[in-house]
Amino acid sequence: MAATTRSDVEIEIDRLYQRPLDEFVQARNELGSRVRAQGNGEAALRLHSLAKPSIFAWAVNQLYWQARPAFDALMKAGQQLRRVQATALQGRAADLRNAGRERDVALVAALDRTLELLQQAGHPATPAMRLRLASNLDALAAHGGTPPGTVPGRLVEDLEPPGFEVFAGIERRAARAGKAEPEEPRRQRTSAPKVVSFEAIANARRAVADAERALNEKRAEAHRAVAALEQARAEVQAAQAETERAKSAWDEAQRRVEQAERRVPARESAAERARRAADQAVQAADRARATLEAVRRERK
Numbered sequence: 001m002a003a004t005t006r007s008d009v010e011i012e013i014d015r016l017y018q019r020p021l022d023e024f025v026q027a028r029n030e031l032g033s034r035v036r037a038q039g040n041g042e043a044a045l046r047l048h049s050l051a052k053p054s055i056f057a058w059a060v061n062q063l064y065w066q067a068r069p070a071f072d073a074l075m076k077a078g079q080q081l082r083r084v085q086a087t088a089l090q091g092r093a094a095d096l097r098n099a100g101r102e103r104d105v106a107l108v109a110a111l112d113r114t115l116e117l118l119q120q121a122g123h124p125a126t127p128a129m130r131l132r133l134a135s136n137l138d139a140l141a142a143h144g145g146t147p148p149g150t151v152p153g154r155l156v157e158d159l160e161p162p163g164f165e166v167f168a169g170i171e172r173r174a175a176r177a178g179k180a181e182p183e184e185p186r187r188q189r190t191s192a193p194k195v196v197s198f199e200a201i202a203n204a205r206r207a208v209a210d211a212e213r214a215l216n217e218k219r220a221e222a223h224r225a226v227a228a229l230e231q232a233r234a235e236v237q238a239a240q241a242e243t244e245r246a247k248s249a250w251d252e253a254q255r256r257v258e259q260a261e262r263r264v265p266a267r268e269s270a271a272e273r274a275r276r277a278a279d280q281a282v283q284a285a286d287r288a289r290a291t292l293e294a295v296r297r298e299r300k
Contacts, residue, residue: 009043009047012031014153020121021121024058028047028052032047051156054158055129056136057136059117060114060140060155060159061155062118064152065153070109073106074141076106077103077105077107078140079144081096084099111133111137114133114137115130118133140159
């Protein structure tokens with residue numbers, strides 16, 4: 001980096017968050033030292049203060065940098081679901097089911113792509129990691145983007161979904177509209193827009209809450225199904241490994257049998273030679289005894 005203008009520093013920070021996670025701290029410190037040596041102490045302090053992302057924040061960052069279409073599709077689906085929820089909260093007709101389904105489809109696609117990026121970076125995803133990552137992406141979609149105070153592609157902490165208070169502004173505006181003018185003028189202006197009643201707001205809020213609970217239940221079922229699938233895959237892999245070990249043991253046993261079989265003829269030949277040598281030794285011993293006996297008889 002030849003210069004240390006603000007735009008140069010921002011570009012370098014973006015590159016920093018795209019690096020492998022285990023290189024982050026060293027690369028950050030080297031970058032800060034280089035910028036300080038170039039005379040930009042303020043930028044150097046900022047660089048040295050950058051926090052290392054959690055594994056899940058880092059994974060979401062990589063989705064932003066390396067698979068932007070999947071990231072953008074998730075953001076678009078999350079924003080659409082929020083708009084539909086806001087419409088329902090105002091007492092108007094809204095297709096929560098379809099919007100939730102589209103968000104879930106985008107979430108699954110983003111999750112699969114992020115898991116691929118994790119695997120490619122040498123971070124095998126366990127079932128627990130998969131669920132944590134799904135929770136982070138779900139929170140990202142619920143926000144409809146990165147939370148306030150954060151920069152896309154530079155997340156450092158796990159994400160938490162926003163609470164129902166994100167719709168509080170809509171409810172307050174509806175409440176103010178209900179108190180805007182006296183009863184009599186409202187009756188006279190029959191052509192004025194219809195004001196949402198508190199009862200309608202409450203009903204809409206309950207409808208949204210019910211829909212959210214149902215959606216969360218479906219998500220929980222999906223997460224459990226994912227965990228069960230991962231467990232089944234792990235069991236299959238373990239069985240395959242056991243099969244490979246058994247096959248290796250069988251192959252080794254077969255090899256030893258073949259080696260033993262190849263040694264049998266040689267050992268049979270050696271045994272035959274030993275038998276012949278033993279017979280010859282017996283014959284020689286018999287001859288020696290006969291000679292000795294003959295010598296004894298002559299001496300008598």
